[in-house]
Amino acid sequence: xxxxxxxxxxxxxxxxxxxxxxxxxxxxxxxxxxxxxxxxxxxxxxxxxxxxxxxxxxxxxxxxxxxxxxxxxxxxxxxxxxxxxxxxxxxxxxxxxxxxxxxxxxxxxxxxxxxxxxxxxxxxxxxxxxxxxx
Numbered sequence: 001x002x003x004x005x006x007x008x009x010x011x012x013x014x015x016x017x018x019x020x021x022x023x024x025x026x027x028x029x030x031x032x033x034x035x036x037x038x039x040x041x042x043x044x045x046x047x048x049x050x051x052x053x054x055x056x057x058x059x060x061x062x063x064x065x066x067x068x069x070x071x072x073x074x075x076x077x078x079x080x081x082x083x084x085x086x087x088x089x090x091x092x093x094x095x096x097x098x099x100x101x102x103x104x105x106x107x108x109x110x111x112x113x114x115x116x117x118x119x120x121x122x123x124x125x126x127x128x129x130x131x132x133x134x
Contacts, residue, residue, distance in 0.1 A: 058096050064105065081113070
């Protein structure tokens with residue numbers, strides 16, 4: 001009895017690979033847009049000793065040299081800043097407020113934000129600085 005073996009050629013179709021790559025590209029682009037931080041261009045103050053905090057679940061207040069206050073990339077007045085801080089604290093009582101100011105910002109602008117935090121009696125505040133290279 002003669003058994004004839006047929007040779008089968010194995011081939012992998014790669015036509016769907018471009019579709020998968022395209023879908024992954026769209027997914028990565030959408031995820032990167034959701035994690036985008038709104039930052040202002042500032043020069044950080046320096047400190048000799050720093051304490052590192054976690055970046056998640058922080059409420060960041062950016063203060064420019066001119067005294068403009070930004071939260072999530074939007075310019076805020078003192079009244080709107082107070083409302084935003086109050087709503088953030090109500091949503092999460094343990095939220096850490098990060099004050100991020102340019103090193104050339106006059107202290108009177110930073111003090112205005114500190115006074116708002118004192119009125120709200122919020123005590124979990126960090127002044128964000130850059131570690132000194134000394």
